[in-house]
Amino acid sequence: MSEIKGAVFWITGASSGIGEATALAAARKGARLVLSARRKEELERVKKATGLADEEVLVLPLNMENPAEIQPAVDAVLQKFGRIDILFNNAGVSQRSSVLDTRFEVFERLMNLNYLSVVALTKAVLPVMIRQNSGHLLVTSSISGKLGSPMRAGYCGSKHALHGFFDALRSEVFHHNIQVLIVCPGYIRTDISINAFAADGGKHGKMDENQKGGVAPEICAEQILRGISRNRNEIYIGGKEVMGVYLKRFFPGLLNRIVRRQAPK
Numbered sequence: 670m671s672e673i674k675g676a677v678f679w680i681t682g683a684s685s686g687i688g689e690a691t692a693l694a695a696a697r698k699g700a701r702l703v704l705s706a707r708r709k710e711e712l713e714r715v716k717k718a719t720g721l722a723d724e725e726v727l728v729l730p731l732n733m734e735n736p737a738e739i740q741p742a743v744d745a746v747l748q749k750f751g752r753i754d755i756l757f758n759n760a761g762v763s764q765r766s767s768v769l770d771t772r773f774e775v776f777e778r779l780m781n782l783n784y785l786s787v788v789a790l791t792k793a794v795l796p797v798m799i800r801q802n803s804g805h806l807l808v809t810s811s812i813s814g815k816l817g818s819p820m821r822a823g824y825c826g827s828k829h830a831l832h833g834f835f836d837a838l839r840s841e842v843f844h845h846n847i848q849v850l851i852v853c854p855g856y857i858r859t860d861i862s863i864n865a866f867a868a869d870g871g872k873h874g875k876m877d878e879n880q881k882g883g884v885a886p887e888i889c890a891e892q893i894l895r896g897i898s899r900n901r902n903e904i905y906i907g908g909k910e911v912m913g914v915y916l917k918r919f920f921p922g923l924l925n926r927i928v929r930r931q932a933p934k
Contacts, residue, residue, distance in 0.1 A: 672898075673695055673698045673699065673894060673897060673898065674698055674699035674700065675699060675700070675701070676700050676701065676755050676805075677701050677703065677746070677750045677752050677754045678692075678695045678700040678701065678702055678703070678754065678757070679702075679746060679755065679756045679757065680692050680695075680702065680703065680757045680759055681705045681706065681731065681733060681757065681758055681759050681760040681790070682705075682759035682760035682809070683702075683705055683706050683712060683715060684704075684706035684707075684708050684711035684712050684715060685706075685711065685859065685860065686857070686859035686860060686861065686886055687759060687809060687854065687857060687859060687889055687890065687893075688706070688759045688760070689715050689718075689886070690886035690887050690889060690890035691757060691759070691889075691890040691893055691894070692704060692715055692719060693715070693887075693890070694887070694890040694891055694894055695890075695894065696719035696720065696721050698894065701721075701750060702716075702719060702725065702726045702727070703726075703727045703729055703746050703749075703750075703753075704716060704726065704728050704729065705729045705730065705731040705742065705760070706731065706760065707731070709728065709730045712728045712729075712730065713728055716728050727745070727746065727749045727750070729742055729745055729746065733760045733782055733786035733787075734781055734782055734786060736786070736789050739786075739789050739793050740793050742790075742793075743790075743794060752801055753797050753798065753801075753804065754801075754803070754804060754805065755804070755805040755806075755897065756790070756791070756794050756805070756806050756807065757807040757809075758787045758791065758806070758807065758808040759807075759809045760782070760786070761782060761783045761809060761827075762778075762779065762861075762865065763821065763824045763862065763864070763865035764820070764821050764822075764823045764824040764866045765820050765862065765865045765866070765867060765873040766820060766866070766867055766868035766873075767819075767820060767868070768822045768823075770868040771822075771823060771868045772868065772870060774870060775868065775869075775870045776823040776826075778866065778870065779823040779824055779826070779827045779866065780823075780826070780830070783824070783827035783828065783830075783831070784827045784830045784831060784834070787808060787831065787834075788834060791838070794806075795847075798842075798845065799842070799845045799847070802845055802846050803845075803846045803847065804845075804846075804847040804848070805847070805848045805849075805850065805897055806835070806847065806848070806849045806850070807849075807850045807851075807852060807893070807897070808831050808835055808850075808851055808852065809854065810828045810831045810851050810852060810853045811824075811825075811828045811855075812853050812854065812855040812905065812907060812910055812911060812913060812914060813825045813828050814828030814829050814831060814851075815832075815853060815914045815917060816913050816917045817928065818928065818931070819931055819933065820932075820933065823866075824865075831851065832851060835849050835851050836851075848897075848900050849902065850893075850896050850897060850900075850901055850902065851904075852893055852896065852903075852904055852906070853904065853905045853906065853914070854884075854906045854907060855883070855884070855905070855906065855907020855908060855910035855911050856877075856879045856880055856883030856907055856908060856910055857880070857883045857889050857906070857907070858880065858881065858882075858883045858884065858885055858886060859880070859883075860876070862875060862876055862880045863875065863876055879910070883908070884906060888906075889906050892904060893906075913927075
């Protein structure tokens with residue numbers, strides 16, 4: 670499903686950042702939208718900003734950490750639109766704390782939200798796309814899903830898991846005309862560091878300098894839509910941090926030395 674115009678495009682984490690920017694960009698290209706996140710009032714704000722009529726957009730609050738909400742949400746989308754063409758698994762949370770200091774429960778929440786909830790929603794939507802014999806599955810990973818970064822071990826682990834799952838899934842659903850795109854942002858100018866888990870599970874509450882100077886979410890969104898249209902398997906979005914992917918592949922020793930210098934003393 671590479672055509673965005675007229676597609677039913679479901680975005681989780683749609684209330685801010687990359688999700689919001691992607692919703693606005695997809696609306697401009699003629700998509701019909703399903704907007705999901707926890708905060709209904711923020712979803713309503715995004716809906717208004719899209720300029721879409723009520724019949725073209727569904728505000729669907731969803732707590733991805735509650736598996737019981739997932740199948741009813743899928744049913745609600747089908748009742749509204751009758752199909753699901755594009756699912757963008759974008760909800761997630763980051764982390765800013767060392768392995769030694771981080772409570773185990775924080776690692777569990779990172780895996781549940783960033784990985785297991787994505788698996789659950791994808792599994793619930795997959796039969797719909799198979800019946801349609803078409804569809805596009807997207808997931809927001811990270812450059813940290815391709816390499817490790819200090820103070821983000823739990824986050825990196827959850828994002829690495831997505832690559833194994835979606836790479837395997839891509840080979841399974843190819844003959845059902847279903848595409849799979851893994852989106853790997855680097856530093857994007859969002860509140861991800863502010864909302865990141867601290868060692869005790871509370872909010873980190875600080876904007877990283879690299880994040881502050883990152884790529885605008887609107888530019889990120891345009892690259893995501895381009896990746897859909899071109900049926901890409903994986904895309905990297907960011908500045909010089911994207912080079913880390915290639916250093917990992919071709920010069921892993923050099924990357925290890927760079928990463929060690931970033932680690933707190």
